[in-house]
Amino acid sequence: MVKVRVIPCLDVKDGRVVKGVNFVALRDAGDPVEQARAYDAAGADELMFLDITASHERRGAMLDVIARTADVCFMPLSVGGGIRTVEDARALLLAGADKVSINTAAVEDPDLLSRGADAFGSQCIVAAVDAKQVSPGRWNIFTYGGRNDTGKDAVDYARLAVEKGAGEILLTSMDRDGAKTGYDIALLRAITGDVSVPVIASGGAGSAKDLVDAVKLGGADAVLAASIFHFGEVGLDEAKQAMAQAGLPVRRG
Amino acid sequence: MERIALIDYGSGNLRSAEKALQTVARTLAGEREIVATADPDYIARADRLVLPGVGAFKACMDALTIRYGLVEAMNVAVRERGAPFLGVCVGMQLLASRGLEFGAHEGLGWIPGEVKILKPKDPHAKIPHMGWNALELERPHPLFEGMGDQTDMYFTHSYAMTPADPSATVASVDHGGRFAAAVALDNVAGVQFHPEKSQANGLALIGRFLEWRPQ
Numbered sequence: 412m413v414k415v416r417v418i419p420c421l422d423v424k425d426g427r428v429v430k431g432v433n434f435v436a437l438r439d440a441g442d443p444v445e446q447a448r449a450y451d452a453a454g455a456d457e458l459m460f461l462d463i464t465a466s467h468e469r470r471g472a473m474l475d476v477i478a479r480t481a482d483v484c485f486m487p488l489s490v491g492g493g494i495r496t497v498e499d500a501r502a503l504l505l506a507g508a509d510k511v512s513i514n515t516a517a518v519e520d521p522d523l524l525s526r527g528a529d530a531f532g533s534q535c536i537v538a539a540v541d542a543k544q545v546s547p548g549r550w551n552i553f554t555y556g557g558r559n560d561t562g563k564d565a566v567d568y569a570r571l572a573v574e575k576g577a578g579e580i581l582l583t584s585m586d587r588d589g590a591k592t593g594y595d596i597a598l599l600r601a602i603t604g605d606v607s608v609p610v611i612a613s614g615g616a617g618s619a620k621d622l623v624d625a626v627k628l629g630g631a632d633a634v635l636a637a638s639i640f641h642f643g644e645v646g647l648d649e650a651k652q653a654m655a656q657a658g659l660p661v662r663r664g
Numbered sequence: 665m666e667r668i669a670l671i672d673y674g675s676g677n678l679r680s681a682e683k684a685l686q687t688v689a690r691t692l693a694g695e696r697e698i699v700a701t702a703d704p705d706y707i708a709r710a711d712r713l714v715l716p717g718v719g720a721f722k723a724c725m726d727a728l729t730i731r732y733g734l735v736e737a738m739n740v741a742v743r744e745r746g747a748p749f750l751g752v753c754v755g756m757q758l759l760a761s762r763g764l765e766f767g768a769h770e771g772l773g774w775i776p777g778e779v780k781i782l783k784p785k786d787p788h789a790k791i792p793h794m795g796w797n798a799l800e801l802e803r804p805h806p807l808f809e810g811m812g813d814q815t816d817m818y819f820t821h822s823y824a825m826t827p828a829d830p831s832a833t834v835a836s837v838d839h840g841g842r843f844a845a846a847v848a849l850d851n852v853a854g855v856q857f858h859p860e861k862s863q864a865n866g867l868a869l870i871g872r873f874l875e876w877r878p879q
Contacts, residue, residue: 413789413839414796414816451863456796482683487818487861507679509820509861532719532754534792534820578792578822609790632790662796662816 414662415626416456416633417650418489418611419640421446424463426472444479450640451484453647456662458484459512459581459635462492463556474506481507491539491581497526504531512581514539515554518561518568521575528576536579537611538572540565542598543585550598557585566601573606580610581635587615591639594621599629611635619645619653626659665695668874669710669741671755672700673727673734675717677860681752684860685714688870696874704733708740712747712874717754721763721779721823724754725771735772742774742852748876749774749852750807753821756847756854760825775849777827784840792822797857799835799845807846807853807872808835815865817845817857824856851878 422429427441439445447458458480462473470493477490490503491512500511517523517538527536541557542550542565550565569580582602584595594615603610612631616622616639625631639645651661668689670682678700689696699706707713715738717724728735741747751759760771763779771779782791798814824843827833834853835846846855853873859866 412797413793413819416795478679481677481680485680485684485687485860485863485867487820487858504677505679507677507683509677509680509858530719533822534794535718578820579794607791609792609794633795 412660414456414660415654416611417622417647417654417661418457418459418633418635419450419455419647420459420461420613420635420637422461422463422637423473423476425469426476429463443476444483447480447484450647451486454651454662455486455647457487457489457633459489459491462490464493467493474502477503477506477508489537491537497523497530500527500531500535504535510535510537510579512537512539514541517572518552518554518563521571524572524575524577528578533576533578536577537581538569538577538579539581539583540569540572540602541583541585544595544598548597548601550601553585565598566605569602569606573608577608579608580606581613582610584614588613589638590615591617593617594625594629594631594634596624596629599625599631603630603632609633616645619650622650623654623657623659626654627657665697666711667706667709668696668698668712668714669707670698670700671707671713671715671734671738672702673724673731675719675724675727675754677718678716681714681716681860684867684870685874688867689874692871692874702731702734704737707734707737710741710747713738713741713749715749715751715755715758717752717758719754721754721757721765721771722767722769725758725763725769728758738772746851746878748873748878750873751854752860753856753858756856757823757825759847759852759854761828763823765823774852775827775832775847775854776829777825777832777847779823779825781823782821782839782843786840789840792820793839794820797837797839799837800842801835802833803831805834805846805848805853806876807848807869809872811865811868817855817859817862817865819845819857821856825854
């Protein structure tokens with residue numbers, strides 16, 4: 412049985428980590444590679460880099476981060492943020508990323524997912540969905556880092572993304588993001604029950620129990636979190652122990 | 665000095681495989697040269713070969729066959745000279761006689777069998793099969809020597825190989841049904857998972873491959 416993955420997410424801007432990790436003492440807390448190593452040692456199942464660099468010209472820094480990370484961490488790496496073309500994706504994959512997570516560009520042109528899947532296989536292509544509740548049981552997808560309401564239904568889009576070739580859905584609840592009140596279980600259920608590919612829960616983790624609930628109640632295949640791991644509020648060990656106690660299959664280092 | 669050819673045919677994440685090989689090689693006795701290459705001369709004379717691969721079966725097979733002399737050189741090294749060979753992910757699937765992804769396509773045929781889409785009996789088992797999953801050892805093999813049962817490795821794939829001869833399966837994995845996670849025949853081996861992405865467990869397997877002396 413495949414294990415539930417626990418995925419720390421690092422926000423990287425111009426090649427530097429924005430919210431520093433401080434669950435261990437690092438020589439350079441802004442160096443994504445040092446943080447990746449710390450998570451590698453702590454037993455992370457996978458790592459997500461989110462590139463929040465504003466200008467396109469400076470995105471080259473991410474290639475260097477991925478390459479330096481891939482040189483020292485032998486675990487799966489995903490990269491999201493600012494990927495607009497198959498060539499953008501190719502450059503990241505050649506640098507050492509295993510998966511690319513595509514948001515705005517895929518919402519605007521879902522065929523980008525097909526072109527990516529044709530070139531690299533579906534297992535490389537993650538459709539990132541930023542969803543915000545607009546009425547009970549209905550969520551719209553937002554693009555441009557949550558600034559633009561597309562008016563499109565999140566469940567419909569997730570289904571379309573999978574049809575087009577996405578091998579995984581990264582599902583972020585904008586309502587819960589940063590709130591630490593738990594993942595949006597209703598949103599998770601609406602999408603995990605509807606698509607055939609793995610779904611990563613994102614947005615809202617505040618405790619180890621939230622991670623358990625995302626899987627047990629929400630049907631998630633993986634759980635992603637940032638600050639609770641970075642600041643040591645929940646250790647990866649503690650998270651996995653809670654999941655194991657709840658009867659979920661997890662990988663113990 | 666052992667020459668290890670990491671076959672560079674435009675498929676996949678060569679850098680991770682190369683770094684993993686180099687990292688492990690540094691921990692072992694003996695000198696090794698690890699070269700990512702599509703040069704038929706180097707490959708024909710290599711002491712060991714690693715074939716990575718991501719994406720579709722046909723795209724990978726086409727990428728091998730359009731490179732002049734590449735498949736012939738692999739045949740010389742592996743089939744005629746008996747150099748140890750490791751295929752990873754689609755690199756393992758290409759060992760089969762044929763793949764049934766986007767139509768039927770011929771593979772290398774070094775381990776008779778077919779590559780088919782995964783059809784889990786359990787509706788909760790998602791496709792792609794993505795993440796860490798435990799190996800079940802089916803028979804002893806030097807690549808898995810000393811490794812405990814239920815060792816986790818990282819998988820990411822939607823198709824899997826079914827060897828014609830079940831005894832070619834060295835390790836299996838369960839994802840809504842059991843299928844081959846590793847196959848081997850003589851000096852040829854393939855793993856469906858990614859040892860270069862499976863942290864210590866994967867690096868240990870790479871180490872055993874680098875020291876493997878097929879009988």
